[in-house]
Amino acid sequence: MPRSGTYHHGDLRAACIRAARELLEEDGSAGLSLRAVARRAGVSATAPYRHFADREALVSAVAAEGYNELAGFLAQVHPAPSTPDELAAVAVAYVRFALEHPALFRAMFAEPCDPTSEERVAATAAISEYVRTIVDATFLGVDADALSTTVWALVHGLAFLHLDGKLDSSTPEIVTAQVTSAVHALFNAAPAMSGKAPAAQPAV
Numbered sequence: 001m002p003r004s005g006t007y008h009h010g011d012l013r014a015a016c017i018r019a020a021r022e023l024l025e026e027d028g029s030a031g032l033s034l035r036a037v038a039r040r041a042g043v044s045a046t047a048p049y050r051h052f053a054d055r056e057a058l059v060s061a062v063a064a065e066g067y068n069e070l071a072g073f074l075a076q077v078h079p080a081p082s083t084p085d086e087l088a089a090v091a092v093a094y095v096r097f098a099l100e101h102p103a104l105f106r107a108m109f110a111e112p113c114d115p116t117s118e119e120r121v122a123a124t125a126a127i128s129e130y131v132r133t134i135v136d137a138t139f140l141g142v143d144a145d146a147l148s149t150t151v152w153a154l155v156h157g158l159a160f161l162h163l164d165g166k167l168d169s170s171t172p173e174i175v176t177a178q179v180t181s182a183v184h185a186l187f188n189a190a191p192a193m194s195g196k197a198p199a200a201q202p203a204v
Contacts, residue, residue: 013051015041020062024103029111034058059107060117066108067123071130073097082137088183090134091155092176098159099169158182
């Protein structure tokens with residue numbers, strides 16, 4: 001049933017995003033629609049269309065909020081990590097964010113989005129630049145663009161592996177140990193590989 005008092009003049013967009021996030025947490029993405037958001041926000045079925053052309057535009061707005069919150073969450077752990085231990089701590093925080101906000105995290109990364117959403121593009125770029133800054137400070141003499149993608153892919157993959165139950169997430173301590181070990185393995189792999197002889201080339 002619509003809830004009275006949830007919509008105030010001039011705050012329709014924020015009310016719709018708030019309602020969408022509530023629905024995501026309760027029912028996942030399957031129950032998210034502009035009509036459902038309108039019911040939750042206590043407005044007419046057409047009201048959300050004043051700010052969102054379709055479901056993808058709404059999800060993009062929710063995702064942009066999520067990216068900004070994630071960026072703030074990571075910065076609280078360390079604003080400018082420059083050592084393996086500091087990077088590992090940020091990686092643990094990334095996975096923790098996913099586990100604490102599973103529906104929002106999936107909406108951020110697994111839902112169709114509006115490619116023209118400037119706020120989502122900007123928020124995503126902020127996360128990407130944060131990761132690149134970490135790589136610049138932590139790894140010396142590397143292709144920062146390529147390695148920042150590698151680092152983000154590693155940590156992001158760990159987040160979804162935990163979310164999907166492929167890795168044990170029964171306690172925070174177990175999650176911390178698994179993520180920390182994975183990040184340190186990345187640091188240890190390059191020196192180990194550089195000491196090996198080049199692989200034999202196939203005969204022509």
